[in-house]
Amino acid sequence: MGNYQKGASGGIPVSTRVFLILLGLLTGISVAALAEVPNDVCADCHADIVEAFSGTAHGVYLSRTPGAEASCEGCHGSAVDHIEGGDPAGILNPASQDQFGASLLCFNCHRSMGFDDWAFSAHNAGDVSCAGCHAIHSTEYVKADEPDLCYECHVEVQAAAYMPSRHPVREGKLVCGDCHNPHGGPARLTADNTGRELCFSCHAEKEGPFVYEHAPVNEDCLICHNPHGSVADNLLRQTEPSLCLSCHPMHFHATVVSVDGDFTTPQAPERAGTSTSDGWKQGMLTKCSQCHTEIHGSDLPSQAISAGGTALTR
Amino acid sequence: MKTINIILYVGLVLLLAFSVVLAEDNETQESTILWIGSHYVDFSDYNKKIGEYLCGEDEWIPELELTYFSRSDNSIFRLDGHFHDDKDIFADARATKGDHFRLSGKYRSFIRQLGQDLLTNVEAREFFESTGNPGGKMLTHELLDPGADYDYKRQEILTEVEILLSRKNNIRFTAAHRSVLKNGERQAIANNHCFSCHLTSESADVVQRSHQIEAGLDAELAGSDIGYRFGYRVFESDAPDPVAYYDPAKHPVHGGAGAEFSSRQVFDDTSVAYSTLPRTEKTSHKVRFKRDLGQGEFASSLGYSIAKNTITDLSSEAYVGSANYAVGLSNRTRLVTRGTVTMLKADDPWIDLPTYRGGAADLNETDFDFTRYSGLDRWDLRFSAEVISRLSPRVVLYVLGGYDRVDRDDYPIWDEGTQTDKFTGQVKLRYRKGLRYSSLVKYRFEKTSDPFVSARGLFELPGYDILEPAVPVSPWIFYWQREDLRYQSITTLPTDKHVFEWRSTYRPSERYGLTIGLKGKYDKNNDLDSLDVQHFSLQPNLNINYTPDVKWTLAAGYTYSFDKSKLPITVALFDG
Numbered sequence: 001m002g003n004y005q006k007g008a009s010g011g012i013p014v015s016t017r018v019f020l021i022l023l024g025l026l027t028g029i030s031v032a033a034l035a036e037v038p039n040d041v042c043a044d045c046h047a048d049i050v051e052a053f054s055g056t057a058h059g060v061y062l063s064r065t066p067g068a069e070a071s072c073e074g075c076h077g078s079a080v081d082h083i084e085g086g087d088p089a090g091i092l093n094p095a096s097q098d099q100f101g102a103s104l105l106c107f108n109c110h111r112s113m114g115f116d117d118w119a120f121s122a123h124n125a126g127d128v129s130c131a132g133c134h135a136i137h138s139t140e141y142v143k144a145d146e147p148d149l150c151y152e153c154h155v156e157v158q159a160a161a162y163m164p165s166r167h168p169v170r171e172g173k174l175v176c177g178d179c180h181n182p183h184g185g186p187a188r189l190t191a192d193n194t195g196r197e198l199c200f201s202c203h204a205e206k207e208g209p210f211v212y213e214h215a216p217v218n219e220d221c222l223i224c225h226n227p228h229g230s231v232a233d234n235l236l237r238q239t240e241p242s243l244c245l246s247c248h249p250m251h252f253h254a255t256v257v258s259v260d261g262d263f264t265t266p267q268a269p270e271r272a273g274t275s276t277s278d279g280w281k282q283g284m285l286t287k288c289s290q291c292h293t294e295i296h297g298s299d300l301p302s303q304a305i306s307a308g309g310t311a312l313t314r
Numbered sequence: 315m316k317t318i319n320i321i322l323y324v325g326l327v328l329l330l331a332f333s334v335v336l337a338e339d340n341e342t343q344e345s346t347i348l349w350i351g352s353h354y355v356d357f358s359d360y361n362k363k364i365g366e367y368l369c370g371e372d373e374w375i376p377e378l379e380l381t382y383f384s385r386s387d388n389s390i391f392r393l394d395g396h397f398h399d400d401k402d403i404f405a406d407a408r409a410t411k412g413d414h415f416r417l418s419g420k421y422r423s424f425i426r427q428l429g430q431d432l433l434t435n436v437e438a439r440e441f442f443e444s445t446g447n448p449g450g451k452m453l454t455h456e457l458l459d460p461g462a463d464y465d466y467k468r469q470e471i472l473t474e475v476e477i478l479l480s481r482k483n484n485i486r487f488t489a490a491h492r493s494v495l496k497n498g499e500r501q502a503i504a505n506n507h508c509f510s511c512h513l514t515s516e517s518a519d520v521v522q523r524s525h526q527i528e529a530g531l532d533a534e535l536a537g538s539d540i541g542y543r544f545g546y547r548v549f550e551s552d553a554p555d556p557v558a559y560y561d562p563a564k565h566p567v568h569g570g571a572g573a574e575f576s577s578r579q580v581f582d583d584t585s586v587a588y589s590t591l592p593r594t595e596k597t598s599h600k601v602r603f604k605r606d607l608g609q610g611e612f613a614s615s616l617g618y619s620i621a622k623n624t625i626t627d628l629s630s631e632a633y634v635g636s637a638n639y640a641v642g643l644s645n646r647t648r649l650v651t652r653g654t655v656t657m658l659k660a661d662d663p664w665i666d667l668p669t670y671r672g673g674a675a676d677l678n679e680t681d682f683d684f685t686r687y688s689g690l691d692r693w694d695l696r697f698s699a700e701v702i703s704r705l706s707p708r709v710v711l712y713v714l715g716g717y718d719r720v721d722r723d724d725y726p727i728w729d730e731g732t733q734t735d736k737f738t739g740q741v742k743l744r745y746r747k748g749l750r751y752s753s754l755v756k757y758r759f760e761k762t763s764d765p766f767v768s769a770r771g772l773f774e775l776p777g778y779d780i781l782e783p784a785v786p787v788s789p790w791i792f793y794w795q796r797e798d799l800r801y802q803s804i805t806t807l808p809t810d811k812h813v814f815e816w817r818s819t820y821r822p823s824e825r826y827g828l829t830i831g832l833k834g835k836y837d838k839n840n841d842l843d844s845l846d847v848q849h850f851s852l853q854p855n856l857n858i859n860y861t862p863d864v865k866w867t868l869a870a871g872y873t874y875s876f877d878k879s880k881l882p883i884t885v886a887l888f889d890g
Contacts, residue, residue: 048863060343060385088748095749116539116604119611120638120652125700127710127744144867151871153817155855156833159875168367172404173424197619197632202494204524204549205591209623209630209660211686218690219766223807237806238881246806246881247767253511256440259448263439267509267569268561271454279438283453283511286435290513291505293589299626300590301580303507303560305670305682309580313505314588 037079042072049137056139075105075136095131106130121184128153133182146175150182156228163229165236179227195220199227210297212310216247217296244288254284342386349379353398369425369465375399388412401425401467414478421471428464430501432457436513450566451511458516466498466520479531489529496522502589504558508575508582509566518589519553530600538605545598545619555587577671596621610641610649630660630690647703654696660688662724687724695719698738712742720766736762751820758813765807765839806847806881808837827859848880 043050050072053059062074073079075094082091094105107115118124123132130136135143142149147169151158161170168174179198181187190197199221200207206217216223224243225235232239238246258279265271276282289295294312301309354374375398382393388411395405401423408418433455442449471493479485502518505511530543562583563575576582598619605612617634636654643649662685670680698716705711716738742756817831832854839847857871 057385057390061388093749116541116602116613117638119640120613120650125650125702125712127746144869148869152829152857152869155831155857155871155873156851156853156875158871159853159855159873165366168424168426171367171424173367173422201526201547202524204494204547204594204596205522205551207549207594207596207621208592209621209626209628209688209690210592211626211628211663211665213686213689215689216766218688223766238879242881243806253451256438256451259439259441263448263452265452265454265510265512266450266567267564268512271452271456271510271512273437273439273452273454275437275439279453280440282435283438287431290431290433290436290503291507291511293503293505298590299592299623300586300588301665301667302505303579303581305578305580305667306680308665308682308684309667313507314586 037073037083039072041083042079052139053137056137057141058136094129094136115183117181117185118183121182123182124184146177150176150180160226160229163231165231165233166229167227167235195222206296208297211299212294212301212312213297214295214312240287240289241285248288251284254281256280342384344385345381345383347379347381351377351379353377366427367424369401369427416476417474419471419473421469423467423469425465425467425498428466428500430457430462430464431503431515432460433503433513433515436511452566453511455513456515458514462499462501462517464499464501464517466496466500469493469495469497483533483535485531485533487529487531490527492524492526494522494524496520502556504556504560504588506558506561508561508563508579509569510561512561514558516556516558518556521552522549522591523552524549538603540604541602543598543600543602545596545600547596548594550593551591553591555590557585557587559585574671574674577668577674580668590625592623593625594621594623607639608641610639613638626663628661628663630658630688633657643701646705647701649699649701651699652697654694656692656694658690658692658694660690662687689722689724691723693719693721695721700740708745708747710744710746712740712744714738714740714742716740732764734762734764734766736760749821749824751818753818754816756813756815758811760808760811760837762807762809762811765805765809767805767807805839805842807839808847808849809839809841811835811837825861827857827861829855829857829859831855846880849878851875851877 039050053072054063062071075092077092079091082088084090092105107118133142133149135141144152147158147161157176160166169176176182179187187198187201190201196207196218208217221227224237226237227235230236232243236243241250258277258281259275260277262274263272292312294300294314298312298314300314302311302313303309304311352374354372356372377399378395378397380393380395382391384391390410391408393405393407395403397403402425403421403423405421406418407420408416410416436453436455438453440449440451472491474488474490476486476488479487498520499517500520502516504514504516506514524547526545526547528543528545530541532539532541534540560582562572563579564570564572565575596619598617600615600617602613602615604614614637615635617632619632619634620629621631622629634654634656636652638650638652640648640650665684665686667682670682671678673679696716696718698714700712700714703711703713716736718734718736718738720734722732722734738758738760740756740758742754744752744754746752812835814834815831816833817829819827819829821827833852835849835851837847837849853873853875855871855873857869860868862868
C-alpha cells in the first residue's frame with residue numbers, strides 16, 4: 001500500500017470537492033492538492049479499475065483539463081477511512097446508493113443533459129441509480145447495449161420480444177430508447193404527453209383526425225396492440241376475429257347456410273368459387289380486416305347509407 | 315426522399331461532426347475497427363411472417379462493419395456503421411465538444427415484409443331458405459396480383475444538436491429532426507358490397523414520408539430552469555390512390571330493382587378511390603418551468619398541439635399541463651407527486667349522405683345525415699403521490715396512491731359522455747445489503763369503474779335511434795330492432811387488476827451475480843352484463859452474470875412467460 005497523508009478534517013465532502021474542481025476548471029487554479037489519497041494507492045487493490053478509468057471519457061477529460069485531476073476521490077469521496085479499516089462501507093460507492101443520494105453526485109456535473117424529469121422518473125423512484133446502467137469505469141457509456149441492458153430488469157419485455165409479432169428490437173432495428181426515455185419525461189420528439197402521441201410519432205398515418213373514426217384509436221392503442229410482442233399478427237393482443245368480437249357484434253351473415261359445390265355469380269359470371277357448408281362462417285369469421293381494411297380510420301364513406309358510411313371498408 | 319438525398323444528408327452530418335474533431339489542434343486518440351464478412355441465407359423452408367423483419371437473398375452478400383473513435387482534449391467523435399445489405403444499413407455518428415456542443419446523426423433502414431392475404435376463405439354461396447336451392451348471396455374474391463410479394467423499406471434519419479449559447483444563464487439551443495420514409499408495395503383490398511360480396515385485391519404503392527422537426531431554448535433565470543420547444547410534423551403519401559370499380563346496385567339473382575338497391579348505397583356503378591391516406595400536419599408548443607420550491611423540486615409544463623388533416627380540413631387540438639413536486643420530508647423520507655391534465659378536442663363534421671331510398675314509391679325515405687361527434691373529445695386527469703421512506707439503512711418502503719379520470723364528452727360517437735375513474739395503490743419493499751444482496755417485493759392494485767367500452771361498435775351513427783321504433787315495415791332489411799341484445803356492455807378491459815413482483819439479486823463477489831424473480835398479473839371485469847373478463851400472466855425468470863474483468867461481461871438468462879385470457883365474444887343474431 002502506498003503512502004498517503006490523512007487530512008486533518010478527515011475528508012472533504014464530495015459536493016465541496018466537485019465544486020472546487022469546477023471552480024478550478026473555470027479559474028485555472030489547481031485543485032490537485034485536494035486528492036488526499038493518490039490513485040496509485042487505490043490501484044494497489046483496484047488495479048484493473050484504475051487502469052481502465054484512465055481511458056474513459058471521465059478519466060481523459062479530467063486528466064487533460066488544467067487544474068483538474070482524475071482522482072478516484074472525485075466521485076468516491078475521502079478514501080482515508082476505507083484504506084485504514086479496509087471496510088467497503090468506509091467509502092462512498094455510488095452504485096450502492098439509493099435515490100437519497102447517489103444520482104445527485106452525477107448531477108453536480110451533468111446538469112443540462114436532459115435530466116429535468118429525473119427526480120420524478122420511475123427509474124429514480126425505483127432506486128435505479130446512474131451507475132445502475134452506466135459503466136463509469138469503462139470506455140463504454142453503458143454497461144451493456146440496448147436492449148440487453150434493459151432486459152436485466154424488464155424480463156417480461158424480453159419474453160415478449162420473442163413473440164412471433166414484435167417491433168424489430170430483437171433484430172436490432174429499433175432499441176428501447178426509441179420509445180422510452182430512461183431518464184424520465186416524455187419520449188424524444190413527442191409533441192404531448194398522451195400515450196397515442198408516442199405511437200403516432202412513427203405511425204403518423206394513423207393519427208388523423210379522420211372523418212370516420214374507430215373509437216379505440218382515440219382511446220388507447222394498447223387496447224388492441226401489445227407493442228412489445230404478441231402471438232397474433234400486427235402486435236394484436238388476440239387474433240382476429242376474436243379481438244374484434246370482444247367489442248363488436250358478430251356479423252349476422254356468419255349464420256347464413258352455405259351450399260356445397262362450385263358456383264358462379266348470376267350477375268357477374270366471371271366471379272366463381274367453391275363453396276363449402278362452412279363457407280359463410282369462414283368468410284365472415286376469419287379476418288374482419290379483410291373487408292374492414294381501414295380499421296384505424298378513414299376519410300371515405302363505405303357503401304351502405306344505412307350504416308352512415310361508417311363501416312371503415314374504404 | 316431519393317437515396318442520393320439521404321446519402322448527401324448523412325454525409326453532411328458526418329462532415330459537421332468531423333469538423334468538430336478536426337478543429338482540435340491538440341493530441342488526438344484514435345481507434346478504427348473494420349470488420350469485413352459475408353452472409354448467406356437459405357430459404358428452403360421459408361416462412362414469410364416469421365421473417366417479418368428478417369429477409370435476405372439466397373446468395374452470398376458482403377457485409378461490413380466499421381467503428382471509428384476519436385478523442386482529443388475536449389472532443390469526442392464516434393462513428394458506428396453496419397452494412398448488412400442494400401436494404402439493411404445502419405450508421406450512427408456522434409460528436410461532443412466539451413459541454414457546449416453535441417451533434418448526432420443516425421440512419422437506419424430495414425425491410426418489413428407484409429405478405430399477401432390470399433383471401434381463400436372468401437368463397438361461399440347461400441341457400442334459398444324457402445326452396446333449399448342455391449340462392450342469391452355470394453362471397454367471392456379476386457387477386458389481381460396473385461404472385462405479388464408485399465413489403466416496404468423503412469428508412470429513418472435522425473439528427474440532434476445541442477449548443478451552449480451562453481454560460482451566463484446556461485442558455486442552450488437544442489434541435490432535432492427525424493424523417494421516416496417508407497417505400498414499397500402493399501396489398502389494397504376493395505370491398506364490393508351489393509349484388510354480391512366481392513373482394514378485389516391489387517398492389518398499391520407505398521410512398522410515405524413523415525418529417526418532424528423540434529427546436530427549443532433552455533435557460534436558467536433567477537434560480538429557475540425554463541425552456542420552450544416548438545415541434546412540427548408532416549405526414550404525406552406520394553403514392554397514387556388505388557381506384558376500384560364498384561358494381562351497379564341490383565338484385566343479386568334476377569338483376570332487377572336497380573333503382574331500389576342503388577338508393578340504399580352511397581355510391582355504385584362508379585370507379586372511386588379507396589384505401590387513401592391523409593395528409594396531416596401537427597404543430598406543437600411547449601413551455602417548461604422548474605425550480606427549487608421550499609425543500610423540494612418543482613417542475614411543470616404547459617403544452618398545446620394541433621393536428622390537421624389537410625385533405626378533409628379536420629383538426630384536433632390537445633392542451634396538456636403537468637406539475638410534479640418532489641420533496642424530502644425528512645432525511646429518510648421523500649414525497650413525489652405527479653399530476654397531468656389533458657384536454658383533447660376534435661372537429662365534429664356534419665356527414666351529408668344521400669337520402670336512403672330516395673325517390674322510393676312508398677315514400678319510405680330516411681335521412682341518415684348526422685354529426686360525427688369525435689370520440690377523442692375528453693378531459694384526462696392523472697394524479698399520483700408516492701411516499702418513499704428509508705426504514706433502515708437497508709430497507710426502503712414505497713407507498714403510492716393514484717387517481718385517474720377520463721371524462722369523455724362524446725362517446726363513442728354520438729353526443730353522450732361517459733366517465734372512467736381509476737384508483738391505484740402500490741406498496742413496494744426493497745432490501746439492499748451493499749452490492750452483495752438486494753431484494754424487491756411489489757404489489758399493485760388498480761380499481762377501475764366504467765372502463766372504455768365499445769357501446770355500439772361499427773354501427774355508431776344514430777340510425778338506431780332513427781329507425782326504432784319505426785322499423786317493422788321491412789323485415790327483410792332491418793335488424794336494428796334486435797340490436798339491444800348486441801349492445802350490452804362488452805370490453806376486454808378490467809375493473810380490478812392485481813400485479814405482483816419479486817426479484818432478488820445475489821452477488822457473492824464483484825464477478826458473479828445471480829438474479830431470480832417472478833412477475834404475476836391477474837385482472838378481471840365482473841361488471842359486464844353477461845360473461846366475465848379475466849387475464850392471468852406469470853413470468854418467472856433467472857439471470858446469471860459473470861464479469862471476469864471490466865472489459866467483459868457474460869450473461870445468461872431464462873424467462874418463462876405464461877398468459878391466459880378469458881374473454882367474451884359476441885354471437886351472431888340472424889334475422890335477415
